[in-house]
Every structure is written in structure tokens, then in C-alpha cells.
Amino acid sequence: MxxxxxxxxxxxxxxxxxxxxxxxxxxxxxxxxxxxxxxxTLPEYPRPIMERSQWKNLNxxxxxxxxxxxxxxxxxxxxxxxxxxxxxxxxxxxxxxxxxxxxxxxxxxxxxxxxxxxxxxxxxxxxxxxxxxxxxxxxxxxxxxxxxxxxxxxxxxxxxxxxxxxxxxxxxxxxxxxxxxxxxxxxxxxxxxxxxxxxxxxTVWIEPVSAKNITDLKTTPDIDQNSISVKADVAGAEAGDLIEISVFDGTKEIAKQKAVVGESLDIVLDNPKLWSPESPFLYQTKISLIVKDKVVDEVKSYFAMRKISSKRDENGIMRMQLNNKDYFQFGPLDQGWWPDGLYTAPTDEALKYDIIKTKELGFNMIRKHVKVEPERWYTHCDQLGILVWQDMPSGDAQPIWQDRKYFDGTELQRSAKSEAIYKKEWKEIMDHLYSYPSIVVWVPFNEAWGQFKTVEITEWTKNHDPSRLTNSSSGGNHFQTGDILDLHHYPGPELYLYDARRVTVLGEYGGIGLPLEGHLWKAKDNWGYVKFKNESEVTAEYIKYAQTLKNFVTAGFSAAVYTQTTDVEGEVNGFMTYDRKIDKMDFKKVNKINTEVIDVLNKKNK
Known part of the structure; x- marks a missing residue:
């Protein structure tokens, strides 16, 4: 032929x-x-943090x-x-x-x-x-x-x-x-x-591997010691099998070490380049499994040198810190839904688009709301420079959304089976996403939806991954546990509680609605906490809220989350329409005021 x-x-x-x-x-x-x-369909390699050269897409x-x-x-x-x-x-x-x-x-x-x-x-x-x-x-x-x-x-x-x-x-x-x-x-x-x-x-896919093969990578940066810890899990390993890790700055190899399988490698880097939303530098790695002097498996990966922590500032306020400096985190609530694909973005370009637009708005963070994204989304965040708060998807009994009387400290009594399902899936999510440097906060519960044994779950989360901050319940029933007190207030910002021992954040506010004909999921009964008629009105209201927020940053807020990135089905409170075809605010004006909000806390570190 x-x-x-x-x-x-x-x-x-x-x-x-x-x-x-x-x-x-x-x-x-x-x-x-x-x-x-x-x-x-979605032909891109689905696991960019552990990439092999041979694979086949079954989509x-x-x-x-x-x-x-x-x-x-x-x-x-x-x-x-x-x-x-x-x-x-x-x-x-x-x-x-x-x-x-x-x-x-x-x-x-x-x-x-x-x-x-x-x-x-x-x-x-x-x-x-x-x-x-x-x-x-x-x-x-x-x-x-x-x-x-x-x-x-x-x-x-x-x-x-x-x-x-x-x-x-x-x-x-x-x-x-x-x-x-x-x-x-x-x-x-x-x-x-x-x-x-x-x-x-x-994506569904297949790949060929040797009988002995690398199954998982766990990378933990320590910027205080200028080191990166890398641990590879291996299927079928025997005594004498080795893991070799090469670290690259661009194409230049800057470190190479070996260890027996099962041991973590702590690699010291000279003058490491730190990752931040302003400078999202990623080190590239090659991990080889060596059996009797022969490489039997090899994967490519990457890591970032960054640290998330909290510390009391000179005014006695507990602040979030990025790389040991006070750093105000500001971003949208991101549902990750699509009118055509629901949970699944139609293309990889679409998946990346919302992150690019978030950066265009001047934000440095995204709260991924009660959903987990495909792995490529987190790699896009790593590469583009966006901090991520990762919610646990809620389940079991969830309150009627109009009813806010559930903020009373009463926890849900789950069945043993329901508790086991939650714990299994939350552990799997954290283990799965552990090595993505963009993720800086774990959020086990949202607004008391399915909230149970809060102190136990929060402390377990914190112990399972002490390298990140734990936000026990974003806007839910508040207990003295975890690293963060998270308030929700609609529509405008309000600092109605404050925790002198933990970081205080505004986990949700805003919800300014603007329904645009021709870009609606449904013709009527669309939802927004407040509604306006055009772009200029919505932008003005957003700026008014942001000006208020600036004062609360000085008073005690260390982060804020605006609702939301896009319209979703009946919700019309996005920066963009659900079909992503219309920007509903003046993005340049939003960027300017967002930068001002962030700089209230961050400018002293520049």
C-alpha cells in the first residue's frame, strides 16, 4: 500500500x-x-510525574x-x-x-x-x-x-x-x-x-514494564537543609537491587546517587532554586532501577524546592509562609466542571486554560473544590506556578444547601462502613498527589458536609503528611485542630472570628452573579449570592469587596478564596461563563486589585 x-x-x-x-x-x-x-481522545501522557517512554492509550x-x-x-x-x-x-x-x-x-x-x-x-x-x-x-x-x-x-x-x-x-x-x-x-x-x-x-491506558518495576515515587523537599528526599517503591525487588537518581537543572546533570531499593535518597543541592508562583522552577529527574548492573526500568520525573509553613509575624498574627516568608495566598474556588464533559475537560488545552486564566487574573492559588483532577492538571499547576488547596470530595449526609444552621458544632454520626470508605479514599488521594509541589493545603471537610470526628481526621491527616498545612473544615464546624481557621462569608468579606494560635483565612466569599444569555446551562432559576446586569457592575462590586479584603489582610487574614472560576450549571457567579467563551469581568482591573491585596502582606518580602 x-x-x-x-x-x-x-x-x-x-x-x-x-x-x-x-x-x-x-x-x-x-x-x-x-x-x-x-x-x-485525550492523547497526552496521563502520568507526567512518572513517565515511561512506551505506552498505549485505550481511550x-x-x-x-x-x-x-x-x-x-x-x-x-x-x-x-x-x-x-x-x-x-x-x-x-x-x-x-x-x-x-x-x-x-x-x-x-x-x-x-x-x-x-x-x-x-x-x-x-x-x-x-x-x-x-x-x-x-x-x-x-x-x-x-x-x-x-x-x-x-x-x-x-x-x-x-x-x-x-x-x-x-x-x-x-x-x-x-x-x-x-x-x-x-x-x-x-x-x-x-x-x-x-x-x-x-x-484516561485508560496500558504500558509495558519489566517484572521488576518502579510503582511509585515520593519526593519531599527540605529547603532548610537544601535537600530533596526521593523514595521509589518497586514491585518484585530483591536484595541487591538498586535505585539510581539523576537530577537535572535543564539539561545539565547536577547530582546522581544510588541506594538499595527501599531506602530514601536525600540529595543535597548547592544553592537550590526555590519554586514559587512568581518563579515556578522545576528540577527534572531520571530514576533508574538497576538489577545486576543492568537498567531494567527507567522513569522521568520532576520535583520543586519549596516549603509551606506558618509562623507568627511581628504583630503576633499567625501567617502562612512560603519558603520561610510571609505569603498571602489568594485564588478562586475552582469546581473543575465542564458543560460538555462534566468532570472531564474536552482536551488538555481546555484543562490548562482555567489555570492560565487564573494567573491572568493575578491570583497565586486555586482551591480545588470537592473534586480531584487528572494528574496532568497538577503538573500544569506545577509548571505555571499556582498553589493548590486540595479538598476531599464530600459525601454521606450533606445539608440542604440553603440551610446554614448546621454550623453548630454537631458532627455527623457516620456508619462504620461510611467512615472506612472516607478514610480509605482520603488516604489514597493524599498518597496519590503527595509529590505534586503545587499542593500546599489539605482540606478534609467543607462546610460540615459529611463532617465527622473532625479532630481525629484532622490530626491523622496532619500526621500522614506533616509537610503541608491541614485546613480541618473550610467554613464548617470549627474545632481547635489543624493549622487553619477557615471562615466563609457571602457575599462580601468579613472577619467575624479570629484564631490567635492558628492561621485565619477567608475560605469562601463573593459569588457575584451575572447571567449572560446564550451562555447559560439553564434558561431560568440561575444562582448567585448577588446578581448584576453587566461586566462593569460586576467588576465594580468585585473591586469593592477586594478593597474591604485589603483591610482584613492587615487585621488577620492570611489567605482568601473568591467564588468562583467559572459558572457551573445553575451557578452564574464565575469570572467566566460555563462555556469559557466570555470573561464576565474586566480582567485587567481584577488583576490590578488582586495584586494590591496580595501585596499588603507580600510586598515586604520582595
């Missing part, structure tokens, strides 16, 4: 795939929706069916779904509800590259909401619970030689009928609650 014929065949197949799929529904969409290619059109809970595998399927978009989303090509009484089944086939012979094959799922069971060639190989963390299986024993491999996935997600972490998903979305997300919503 000549080159021209090959190109024509490829073009024909691509058109055929497109003909079998199209976005569903008549809701608004982002500009990136039209760039989604079923033959090349694309799979067969699917929705059937009653507890039935055996379907003999035929309802149609095709575009993985990894949740079945309720437009971009899935399905846009159907599932619920606790149903199960979602997937089926696809894939091949193993011939040059992978003799290697073990790992099957990776970026995230699947919520309970997942997996079959390879009609053999059940494993299961996983949790909607926000990756999981993988070594499928080597189940691969058939020379044939296409059959992959079947079954998912059950009870949405708000269950106690599991789910963030803002509800069956009947209204107000501040959004459409459910069921099934695969992050």
Missing part, C-alpha cells in the same frame, strides 16, 4: 469513527468540544450498556460511548442517567504491540466513579472502589498471544443514594449541586 493510499484509508476510518459518534443534547459547549477526536469508542443491578454481563450492547467521558456527559455520545438501581457495562478490544513481547503489561485507569470490576478475556482480574484515584492491574497472565484482547468493565455508582465521596453530584441537580458523573472519566 503506497503512502497516498495509507493516508486515504486513515482518513476514511477517522470519518467512519466520527460518523458513529456525536455530542448529545442541546446544552452549551466549550470551543474545545469541536476539537474532540474519537480516534485520538476512544467502546461498547456500552446500562442494565439492572446484579445482572450478568450483557450479550449485546446499547451502542457506543466515548471513553473517558462520563455516561451522563454530552461528549460521551450517550448522555443518560444511571443511578443506584443500574450498572454501567463497557466492552472494548485492544492489541499488544509486538515489540512489547517478554514484558509485563499494566492496565491503568485514571479514575472511575465509583465501584469498578474488570475482566480481561472473560477472566475477572480485579476491582476497585473510589471515584478519584488511579488504579492498575498486571494483566500479563491473562493476555492471549497474537489476538485482540477483550476488556470488560462494570461500574456501579449510587450517586447521592450512597455514602461514598461524590463532591457536588446529585440525582436532581439544582442550585449549587450538579449532574451525576458515572463510570470512566479519566
Amino acid at each position: 503506497n503512502t497516498k493510499t495509507t493516508v486515504l484509508v486513515a482518513l476514511f476510518l477517522s470519518c467512519l469513527v466520527h460518523a458513529q459518534w456525536k455530542p448529545q443534547g442541546d446544552k452549551i459547549k466549550t470551543k474545545w468540544a469541536s476539537q474532540v477526536d474519537p480516534a485520538k 476512544g469508542l467502546w461498547n456500552y450498556t446500562i442494565q439492572d443491578f446484579g445482572k450478568t454481563a450483557p450479550s449485546k450492547y446499547d451502542g457506543q460511548i466515548l471513553v473517558p467521558f462520563a455516561v451522563e456527559s454530552s461528549l460521551s455520545g450517550v448522555m443518560k442517567q444511571v443511578g443506584a438501581e443500574k450498572e454501567l457495562w463497557y466492552e472494548t478490544n485492544f492489541t499488544i504491540d509486538s515489540n512489547w513481547d517478554g514484558q509485563n503489561i499494566l492496565l491503568h485507569f485514571g479514575a472511575v466513579d465509583w465501584k469498578t470490576e474488570v475482566w480481561i478475556n472473560d477472566v475477572k482480574i480485579g476491582s476497585h472502589t473510589g471515584g478519584y484515584t488511579p488504579f492498575s492491574f498486571d494483566i500479563t497472565p491473562f493476555i492471549k498471544k497474537g489476538n485482540a484482547q477483550k476488556l470488560i468493565v462494570k461500574v456501579w455508582d449510587p450517586s447521592n443514594d450512597g455514602t461514598q465521596p461524590r463532591g457536588k453530584q446529585v440525582k436532581n441537580p439544582e442550585g449549587i449541586w450538579y449532574t451525576p458523573v458515572t463510570g470512566i472519566w479519566q
Whole structure:
């Protein structure tokens, strides 16, 4: 077959795939929706903090069916779904509800590259909401619970030689009928609650590895000692196996050390370059697994030299510090939702866009609200220079959103099963995201949603990762635990409580609404704490709040979070419309006042 014929065949197949799929529904969409290619869906490497050279993306059109809970595998399927978009989303090509009484089944086939012979094959799922069971060639190989963390299986024993491999996935997600972490998903979305997300919503992929292979990396910077601690977990390791770590400043190798597998390496750096939102410098690394003088596995990674801490200032106020200097953190509440993909951004460019716009607004931080993002999002934050407060997705009993009477110190009495689910998933999230330097604060609870055993959970969180600050409950029931007292006040800022022993922050405020016709998820009953009619009015109100905030920074606030990055479904209080097509404020004016707010505390450190 000549080159021209090959190109024509490829073009024909691509058109055929497109003909079998199209976005569903008549809701608004982002500009990136039209760039989604079923033959090349989210093609970027999904785990940039631990990258291997060989891998294969399994995203694309799979067969699917929705059937009653507890039935055996379907003999035929309802149609095709575009993985990894949740079945309720437009971009899935399905846009159907599932619920606790149903199960979602997937089926696809894939091949193993011939040059992978003799290697073990790992099957990776970026995230699947919520309970997942997996079959390879009609053999059940494993299961996983949790909607926000990756999981993988070594499928080597189940691969058939020379044939296409059959992959079947079954998912059950009870949405708000269950106690599991789910963030803002509800069956009947209204107000501040959004459409459910069921099934695969992050990239599915395979990669070849040696029998002995690196499974995880844990990097911990210590700027006070000019050192970086790196620990590699290895599958199949034996006595005498070694880990070698090379550190690069750009292309220049500046350090190289070896240790036996299982030992942490503490590498001292001469005059290390510190990471900050103003200068987000990343050191590149190469980690090699050496067995009998032979490199059997190798991954690329990176780290940053930065420190997050708190310290009393000259006025006796506890302040957040970045790299041992008082540093005011200011950013938007970021829900991470998309009108076309729900939990899943249509493209990697879209995923990065909101972070770029956040920087354009003059912010230095994002509070990732009751959701965990794909790993590429955190790498974008690392590279662009944005601090991240990472919420635990809330679950179990959550109060009616209009009712704020739950701020009374009363904790939820969860069942033992519900507690176990929470603890398992929170630990997995923290372990999964540990090495991303942009993350500086863990937030176990939000506004008393599912809040239980606050002191125990907060102290456990702090002990599990003492390298970051712990914000026990953002705007929820307050207990004397953790590093931060977090207040919520809408619409304008208010310093109505103060903690002399902990950092005091304004974890949410704002919510200035501006509904723009042609860019709305729904025609009426849109939500904002206050509403205005045009960009100039909204911008003026934002600046008024920011001027008030400046005074509270001097009085005691060390951080603030404005609601929010974009409109989301019925909420119209974003800096941008939900489809990201319109900036609803004057970004230059917002940048100017945001810089002034930050500089109240930070200018003395410049």
C-alpha cells in the first residue's frame, strides 16, 4: 500500500469513527468540544510525574450498556460511548442517567504491540466513579472502589498471544443514594449541586514494564537543609537491587546517587532554586532501577524546592509562609466542571486554560473544590506556578444547601462502613498527589458536609503528611485542630472570628452573579449570592469587596478564596461563563486589585 493510499484509508476510518459518534443534547459547549477526536481522545501522557517512554492509550469508542443491578454481563450492547467521558456527559455520545438501581457495562478490544513481547503489561485507569470490576478475556482480574484515584492491574497472565484482547468493565455508582465521596453530584441537580458523573472519566491506558518495576515515587523537599528526599517503591525487588537518581537543572546533570531499593535518597543541592508562583522552577529527574548492573526500568520525573509553613509575624498574627516568608495566598474556588464533559475537560488545552486564566487574573492559588483532577492538571499547576488547596470530595449526609444552621458544632454520626470508605479514599488521594509541589493545603471537610470526628481526621491527616498545612473544615464546624481557621462569608468579606494560635483565612466569599444569555446551562432559576446586569457592575462590586479584603489582610487574614472560576450549571457567579467563551469581568482591573491585596502582606518580602 503506497503512502497516498495509507493516508486515504486513515482518513476514511477517522470519518467512519466520527460518523458513529456525536455530542448529545442541546446544552452549551466549550470551543474545545469541536476539537474532540474519537480516534485520538485525550492523547497526552496521563502520568507526567512518572513517565515511561512506551505506552498505549485505550481511550476512544467502546461498547456500552446500562442494565439492572446484579445482572450478568450483557450479550449485546446499547451502542457506543466515548471513553473517558462520563455516561451522563454530552461528549460521551450517550448522555443518560444511571443511578443506584443500574450498572454501567463497557466492552472494548485492544492489541499488544509486538515489540512489547517478554514484558509485563499494566492496565491503568485514571479514575472511575465509583465501584469498578474488570475482566480481561472473560477472566475477572480485579476491582476497585473510589471515584478519584488511579488504579492498575498486571494483566500479563491473562493476555492471549497474537489476538485482540477483550476488556470488560462494570461500574456501579449510587450517586447521592450512597455514602461514598461524590463532591457536588446529585440525582436532581439544582442550585449549587450538579449532574451525576458515572463510570470512566479519566484516561485508560496500558504500558509495558519489566517484572521488576518502579510503582511509585515520593519526593519531599527540605529547603532548610537544601535537600530533596526521593523514595521509589518497586514491585518484585530483591536484595541487591538498586535505585539510581539523576537530577537535572535543564539539561545539565547536577547530582546522581544510588541506594538499595527501599531506602530514601536525600540529595543535597548547592544553592537550590526555590519554586514559587512568581518563579515556578522545576528540577527534572531520571530514576533508574538497576538489577545486576543492568537498567531494567527507567522513569522521568520532576520535583520543586519549596516549603509551606506558618509562623507568627511581628504583630503576633499567625501567617502562612512560603519558603520561610510571609505569603498571602489568594485564588478562586475552582469546581473543575465542564458543560460538555462534566468532570472531564474536552482536551488538555481546555484543562490548562482555567489555570492560565487564573494567573491572568493575578491570583497565586486555586482551591480545588470537592473534586480531584487528572494528574496532568497538577503538573500544569506545577509548571505555571499556582498553589493548590486540595479538598476531599464530600459525601454521606450533606445539608440542604440553603440551610446554614448546621454550623453548630454537631458532627455527623457516620456508619462504620461510611467512615472506612472516607478514610480509605482520603488516604489514597493524599498518597496519590503527595509529590505534586503545587499542593500546599489539605482540606478534609467543607462546610460540615459529611463532617465527622473532625479532630481525629484532622490530626491523622496532619500526621500522614506533616509537610503541608491541614485546613480541618473550610467554613464548617470549627474545632481547635489543624493549622487553619477557615471562615466563609457571602457575599462580601468579613472577619467575624479570629484564631490567635492558628492561621485565619477567608475560605469562601463573593459569588457575584451575572447571567449572560446564550451562555447559560439553564434558561431560568440561575444562582448567585448577588446578581448584576453587566461586566462593569460586576467588576465594580468585585473591586469593592477586594478593597474591604485589603483591610482584613492587615487585621488577620492570611489567605482568601473568591467564588468562583467559572459558572457551573445553575451557578452564574464565575469570572467566566460555563462555556469559557466570555470573561464576565474586566480582567485587567481584577488583576490590578488582586495584586494590591496580595501585596499588603507580600510586598515586604520582595
